[in-house]
Amino acid sequence: MSEDMTYLQPTNMRQIRIPGDVIIGGVFPVHAKSGSPDQPCGIIAETRGVHRVEAMLYALDVINSQREFLHGYKLGALILDSCSSPAYALNQSLDFVRDLIGSADLSEYQCRDGSSPKSRQVPRKNIAAVVGGSYSSVTVQVVPILCNDNDK
Secondary structure, three states: OOOOEEEEOOOOEEEEEEEEOEEEEEEEEOEEOOOOOOOEEEOHHHHHHHHHHHHHHHHHHHHHOOOOOOOOEHHHHHHEEOOOHHHHHHHHHHHHHHHHOOOOOOOOOOOOOOOOOOOOOOOOOEEEEEEEEHHHHHHHHHHHEEEEEEEE
């Protein structure tokens, strides 16, 4: 498995980020839906969720180990837990939008002292595709925010 993987699991975010030149997204039901309104995620859904995450991580490792295949580029990932809930998946998927927006292009600007401005924002990511969700109800919620650029 990739050594540079970052697991981020604060109380409201469940995701795996793997840095790369091109990012592949994943939305998988790692947890079942919770019956409690206070907790969106229930028990771990091993077959439907965890196995799919492991398959995606394995595929990334295999592809990235073939250096000549991508001509020096590295695939990364942003894998999100949908918790088998359309509403939770929609909220989680806003991270794809944040990564797509990233930082503003500051190349046209110059500071009064002649130096270039520095952005505090995260650089824009190249998200090429998103795999998932496992349920059509999740996909119906997530697709409209991910396909927003196609309307232009």
